[in-house]
Amino acid sequence: MAEDFDEFFSDNTQWVEDHGSAVSASAPPRPPKSRKEMRRRRAQRRRRSLISVIVTLVVLALIAGGVLFGYHRLKAWSEARDTTTIVEDYAGPGTGDVAFTVESGQGPAEIGQNLVDQDIVKSVIAFTNAVASSNATLYPGTYQLKQQMKASDVAAILSDQTKAGGFLEIKPGERVSTVLANVAKIDGANVDDFTTVLKGKGDGILPSEAAGSFEGWLEPGVYTVTNRSASDVVKDMVDARVAKLDDLGVAASDRKRVLTIASIAEAEVNKDEYYGKVTRVIENRLAKDMTLGMDSTVAYGNDVEPSMITQAMLDDASNPYNTRQNKGLPPTPISNPADKAIQAAINPEDGDWLYFVTVNLTTGETKFTTGTVDEQNAQFEQYVNEYKTGNENAN
Incomplete structure (x- = not known):
């Protein structure tokens, strides 16, 4: 309305030029000098008004578009959230009885799928979420479960090692006889x-260099036994051992020798720091055509613990495992050695040691002789006396 009034006033007013004094700075703008200038000013005002309208419309359009875009994104996020939070799960506690086996090396997703296949849990995601939320560790073995259980209940059972059954753990240093027990x-x-199987010749299971003996060829670890044939379980153990030797770069022709030396070190060593020295002692004695003189091999040949060795056993040269009487390595490994013992057999420490004696039963301190043969013999006698004081077993 004010703009129309200004136009009317401009169109109907006669203006005269002011040839007088200067206009004050606080005075209103000077009027146009001609109608042409009035028309120009009106055109400018109309253009500014039009631009203002256009800018306003553009801003409103952008705001409307942003609101619409945000609405669709929010809706999509809400729908996705609703989808991911809907996890199918049974209410529990389940019915019937079912034996479920967790194999060594299986992860939560694979275990969850097997649980779903047996209708023990409703969905894989329900089980994996339960495992993750409780930070559970799932143990191999066979468990007694029910069908249609709540996923969190199943996760709690599978993470309780006391409830696991049907699996066999082979520990480093164990003999085949211990495995069978x-x-x-x-x-x-x-x-x-x-x-x-284990007392047989291992046809189709053992590599030829094992010469029909399983001793030393069973890889330490946990193996599922329930509902599996003995030959399949034992083959898994042997295959794992061969794969380990391959990973360590042991040639097939050296496998038996490495396992035999490692198994002796496993039986003789009480601290990791001594593995490399003991395997070097064995190599040095072999190089000098000496007997190994290891009580652990004598005990193995008589199927007793080293503490049960008698003098008659030590004197019995007919025992091929009596390395006090017979030179060279025993016919087979004497246990299933651990990785550290195998690595020490592959790479013994450098040294001239020929004897070692565990002089302190409490601390496990073991001393190794060094120097000339005569010097080492003297040191050996000294260490034996020291051992006798502590009632240790010497080599």
Whole structure:
């Protein structure tokens, strides 16, 4: 309205030029000098008004577009959130009884899928979420579960090692006889089948260089036994051992020798720091055509613990494992050695040691002789006396 009034006033007013004094700075703008200038000013005002309208419309359009875009994004996020939070799960506690086996090396997703396949849990994501939220560690073995259980209940059971059954753990340094004794303790395992396999020649299971003996060829670890044949379980153990030797770069022709030396070191060593020295002692004695003189091999040949060795056993040269009487390595490994012992057999430490004596039973301190043969013999006698004071077993 004010703009129309200004135009009317401009169109109907006669203006005269002021030839007088200067206009004050606070005075209103000077009027146009002609109608042409009035028309120009009106055109400028109209253009400014039009531009203002256009700018306003553009800003409103951008705001409307942003609101619409944000609405769709919010809706999509909300729908996705609703989708991901809907996890199918049974209410529990489940019905019936079902034996479920977790294999060594399986992860939560694979275990979850197997649980779904047996209708123990409703969905894989329900189980994996339960495992993650409780930071659970899942143990191999066979568990007694029910069908249609709540996922969190299943995760709690599978992470409780006391509830696991049907698996066999082989520990470093164990003999085959110990493995068989442990198999006999497992419910559902047929110890007779395992005895037949492990006391046999290993056809189709052992590599040829093993010469028909499983001793030393069983890789330490945890193996599922329930609902599996003895030959399959034992083959897994042997395959894992061969794969380990391959990874360490041991040639097939050297496998038996490496395992034998490693198994002796495993039986003789009480601290990791001594593995490399003991394997060097063995190599040095072999190089000098000396007997190894290891009580651990004598004990193995008589199927007793070293503490049970008698003088008659030490004197019995008919025992091929009596390395006090017979030179060279024993016919087979005497246990299933650990990785550190195998690595020490592959790369013994450098040294001239020929004897070692564990002089302190409490601390496990072991002393190694060095120098000339005569010097080492003298040191050996000294260490033996020191051992006798502490009632240790010398080599």
